[in-house]
Amino acid sequence: MDFAGIYEEFFRRIYAYINCRVGLQAAAEDLSSLVFQKALARFAQYDPARGSHAQWLFGIARNEVNYHLRKAAILKFIPLDLFGDIFPADAAAGPGPAETEARSAALAAALAELAPKERDLISLKFYSEMNNREIARLTGLGESNVGTILYRCMAKLRKRLTGVNI
Template identity: 30%
Template sequence: MSVPATGLAAEFEQIYRAHVQQVTAYFARRTADPQTVADLTADTFVQAITSFATFDPARGSPRGWLFAIARRVFAQYCERTSRGRNVVERLAGRRELDMDEAAELVVRIDAERAGRALFDGMAALAQSDREVIELVDIAGLDRKEAAAALGISLGALRIRLFRARGKLRKVVGEDNG
């Protein structure tokens, strides 16, 4: 019989349960590999739980905080991958997914296919423009959460979002024209 979590553990468990699907979707939009999605999601929550004692709700929402961590985890993953580590090193320490876990992540990845297609269309935008559109328009963070995740002021986020949406409309219009 398991003992219910209390204190910080219970608070983190609530945050985990409320946001694990959103974090998983964030990574599923970036990669079609179920194992990578699972690993990046797990890495995000490992970093979150190890730093949870320092989380300050006055500085932003748990969702914004988790997306800031997820962005860093993905950036670290991209950096490691771009260095060309060999396959043996990448597989070391990986827990292989069972058939049900892999199937569930394949369904999630398929569900995020439209999101990945949008990212392909956003490729013409600068990274800062892509990030602000993704956090607000795709991941659904409110502007305050997105500003906190990006480490910028709310005013700067509003300006960046306005400009990024305009650029995206222009790019999409050119593709359709």
């Protein structure tokens, strides 16, 4: 596959992952561009035996995001629609702006209480639309371990958000 094909296939997922982690659209756009600039510069060195294109690109993306977060200390945000089982929307009418803002704040606070590794796995799963096997390959964790950690993360979020009057 040529680089243009890789870009077309992965840009949306890389951008979504980065946007989830940094929470700022402009920063996500800049970091996504940087990831693909670095990937293009190193494209000739890419070795399929060491991992898939997804693993390679998400590895670059994780490194760039982690560097950015260390440098800027930015709190990330994950939209509520990814957590419908925690915040089910009213079937007749969705939540209003005030309720959405309150839910977002509660979710952001609950996510901030998770360990960085847990937040990273949540980002990879829900924003990058990766399955547990892909996450396991990328992070070096076992596939069942990824599933267990994600299950426990969701349980922690549910527990922290249960009874939130919003």
